Amino acid sequence: MSRRLAALIPFYEFDEAQFFRADNAPDEVAASRRAGFTRLAQHYQQRFAKTRALTTEVRDSLSDLQFTSTYRVPFQFSRVVRENLSAGSFLQSSSGVTLTDLDGNTFYDLTGSYGVNVFGYDFYKACMETGARRVQDLGPVLGAFHPVLAYNVERLTQISGLDEVSFHMSGTEAVMQAVRLARYHTRRTHLVRFCGAYHGWWGDVQPGVGNPLPARETYTLKEMSADTLHVLRTRRDIACVLVNPLQALHPNASAPADSALVDSSRGAHFDRQAYTAWLQELRKVCDARGIVLIFDEVFVGFRLAPGGAQEYFGVRADLVTYGKTLGGGLPIGVVCGRKHLMKRYRDDRPVDVCFARGTFNSHPYVMGAMHEFLRRLDDADIRAVYDNLDEVWNERARGLNQRLRDEGLPVQVANLSSIWTVTYTQPSRYNWMLQYYLRAEGLALSWIGTGRLIFSLNYTDADFQAVADCFVAAARTMHQDGWWWADASGRAKPIKRLILQEMARHVFAGRPRQAASAA
Ligand SMILES: Cc1ncc(COP(=O)(O)O)c(C=O)c1O
Secondary structure, eight states: OHHHHHHHOOOOOOOHHHHTTTTOOOHHHHHHHHHHHHHHHHHHHHHTHHHHHHHHHHHTTOHHHHHHHHTSSOHHHHHHHHHHOOOOSOOOEEETTEEEOTTSOEEEEOSGGGGTOSSOHHHHHHHHHHHHHHHTTTTTOOSSOOTHHHHHHHHHHHHHTOSEEEEESSHHHHHHHHHHHHHHHHTOOEEEEETTOOOOSOGGGOOSTTOSSOOTTEEEEOTTOHHHHHHHHHOSOEEEEEEOGGGGGSTTOOOOOGGGOSSSOOOOOOOHHHHHHHHHHHHHHHHHHTOEEEEEOTTTTTTSSTTHHHHHHTOOOSEEEEEGGGGTTSOOEEEEEOHHHHOOSBTTBTTOOOOOOOTTTTOHHHHHHHHHHHHHTTSHHHHHHTTTHHHHHHHHHHHHHHHHHHTTOSEEEEEETTEEEEEESSOOSOGGGHHHHHHHTTEEOOTTGGGOEEOOTTOOHHHHHHHHHHHHHHHHHHHHTTTTOOOTTOOSHHHHHHHHHHHHHHHHHHHHHHHHHHO
16 A cells, blocks of 8 residues: 555655745745755855765765665755755764764764664774684684684573574574574464564565565554454464564654654654553464564664563563674674574475575674674673663653753654654644754764664763753754744644645646656
């Protein structure tokens, strides 16, 4: 359905005049926005000159960059924003909780490197350096293992509480392998994933927009729903249920990218008790039906607790995937699982095997960095960051929300520990502008913008206060510049209606042209 809808939405974009009053704001508001935008554009041009120049140089030959720079904001605004508010995509260095670009600008890092950065970049630099020294005599030899692997296996079985481990090159591959094993051992075809949950970019776990083919052996079900439990209780073709515990922050919603932030309907709220109860229900029904319960902890593993989501929610899975941070700064995917599920052959059918390979699996340098990561997990300073972890981050979120409320700014944050989402409290078509004001204040966000702020756990109270000051200052300036002007009704509906009307106009305007070109 979502793929069909996506195919119907026509491209159109706003010209300079429409750009500032896409919500039919009055002229004086549009003028104030234009002035703010011009000021910001000048700031970006001066401050990020070198970083932008290199970005422009490679953009036409780097597909990834073209995609991310196009999809930072809703497509109607994208070109004008890209041409004026690019901060560039290169960085020179990292230190503490900051990143420095090619122009020497230093930013607080809220990108978290897609979640890899749990303990601070210096921690990973040390893991990579020490790990590399440990394995350098073996170098890039593959197939046989460096001895550091033995320690990694031992630690991972302890941490996961599971019997066996397999190493892969990315989180996507770990998920592929976990699902393949579940299908092999249950002799059933289908996987269950939940609405909005990301499990990497493999076709079977990404059945909607973004995958040109339909995923035929995937059921996408509603999370925290009795209907889902009913499906699991009654269908006979379900091999496994994939859970991404990050969804606890926004069950059934996709990763909250600013490109989809067309009004203010983004919501997020983490209820630990309710999500724990849901996982317990899933555990029960999977046990009763012989379905393999897979926790995909590629994102949250080691971030919520040393033992990951299993420990945090107190529910055990049959297979667990890890990735990101566990590589100690290098690429990784790991599956941990119960013995009978990890086995790749059948004793009674020697030719019926479950194949899994990968040239670079167990690469000595990755194993070296992981060894260091796992070793350092026991250090007192690392153990200490887990003390009162939720209290610390909940209190920081609460404090920031209070400041935003006190200033009458229509912005709030919701958090699952150190993973945050920005939400907007009044209807607006321009919320995505906040990411550009934040950057100007010295906060670096990933390309999906304000939907995902990821803090590393080495943020001190002072670091956080500096971030909060920047955040409030950015929202204040954006407010003063008029981007949050609201239609008198104060409802979101007029914005949605406006967008639908725009799209309909462009669909109909496009028809004769298509017919003419077909003729
Ligand atoms: C929960 C989850 N699973 C799997 C993946 C895919 O991992 P990778 O990008 O290493 O392939 C991700 C990546 O963000 C993820 O968050």
